[in-house]
Amino acid sequence: MGKRTYDPRTYWDARLAKRWDLSGVGHACYSVGYNRWLYRAQGWALARALRRVRAPVSRMSVLDVGSGTGHWLKWYSRRDAGPLTALELSPAAAGRIRERFPEVTVVEGDIAELTLPANRFELVNMLGVIYHIVEPPAFERALESAARAIAPGGWLVLSDRLGSEEVRPARHVRFRPLACYEDRLPSLGLRIQLVQPIYTLLNGGLADAACSAPAVARNLVHGAEEAMAALLFALDRTPGLGHWANMRLLVAKKVGNSAEHSQAVEGPGVRTARCASV
Numbered sequence: 229m230g231k232r233t234y235d236p237r238t239y240w241d242a243r244l245a246k247r248w249d250l251s252g253v254g255h256a257c258y259s260v261g262y263n264r265w266l267y268r269a270q271g272w273a274l275a276r277a278l279r280r281v282r283a284p285v286s287r288m289s290v291l292d293v294g295s296g297t298g299h300w301l302k303w304y305s306r307r308d309a310g311p312l313t314a315l316e317l318s319p320a321a322a323g324r325i326r327e328r329f330p331e332v333t334v335v336e337g338d339i340a341e342l343t344l345p346a347n348r349f350e351l352v353n354m355l356g357v358i359y360h361i362v363e364p365p366a367f368e369r370a371l372e373s374a375a376r377a378i379a380p381g382g383w384l385v386l387s388d389r390l391g392s393e394e395v396r397p398a399r400h401v402r403f404r405p406l407a408c409y410e411d412r413l414p415s416l417g418l419r420i421q422l423v424q425p426i427y428t429l430l431n432g433g434l435a436d437a438a439c440s441a442p443a444v445a446r447n448l449v450h451g452a453e454e455a456m457a458a459l460l461f462a463l464d465r466t467p468g469l470g471h472w473a474n475m476r477l478l479v480a481k482k483v484g485n486s487a488e489h490s491q492a493v494e495g496p497g498v499r500t501a502r503c504a505s506v
């Protein structure tokens with residue numbers, strides 16, 4: 229593989245075989261401790277979002293796409309959701325999930341390539357995944373595949389930057405703007421119900437800049453960030469600050485019948501111009 233190419237299966241399999249922990253699935257340059265705070269913030273946002281849209285997690289059938297270490301499988305299991313299915317691209321991670329979660333059905337494969345059973349899951353969870361599907365055709369197919377698998381009245385949960393423009397900080401990351409999802413989801417029968425900030429002060433600024441600094445400076449900054457993470461976590465909850473969030477959570481609901489579906493299609497967009505095409 230050339231240095232600048234990104235083959236998702238090779239990349240994730242190598243990364244997760246080496247580090248099957250929160251810095252393997254989270255931000256690779258941050259410590260496990262700092263990533264733990266990022267996951268705490270995501271969990272807090274997820275619980276709040278599902279409460280706000282009145283999605284009762286208990287006894288819901290959940291498909292967790294890109295399960296990684298199974299963090300979200302554990303999260304849903306603790307809230308009594310089930311049955312749970314994991315879809316994972318990396319053979320190494322899929323094998324570890326099978327061992328660690330014997331009660332979970334594990335499917336090894338690519339969401340953009342598989343044909344998932346139609347109307348099968350009450351909730352499809354894609355936290356930390358969709359922005360790693362960088363190629364536009366694969367992104368389109370992944371959304372179609374997820375939408376198809378959701379039962380009418382069911383939910384799609386995903387995280388992305390969802391700002392005003394696309395950002396490409398690395399070859400394996402393509403953060404898409406909210407407008408891209410506003411364009412694509414209605415034509416798949418999915419209505420956006422809520423967009424919620426995940427973090428603003430956490431996961432950004434100095435911590436991010438330090439990733440390209442020499443090891444000593446990086447360790448100093450990350451040590452300081454980890455020590456302050458509880459404070460940043462609390463400050464991120466300040467009303468109004470979410471406007472500048474660097475990561476957000478989106479919840480969409482699959483409409484129940486064909487009349488509702490055509491209404492959803494007539495919504496903001498059958499346009500696709502606001503998702504990158506190259």
Ligand SMILES: C[S@@+](CC[C@H](N)C(=O)[O-])C[C@H]1O[C@@H](n2cnc3c(N)ncnc32)[C@H](O)[C@@H]1O
Pocket residue numbers: 236240241244252253254293294295296297298299300315316317318321337338339340354355356357360361
């Ligand atoms: C950043 S990690 C996030 C893991 C987990 N969702 C979490 O939040 O802890 C991305 C995960 O998605 C998986 N993945 C990436 N592209 C995928 C695809 N096209 N289909 C299925 N899984 C994929 C990777 O193997 C990896 O486990």
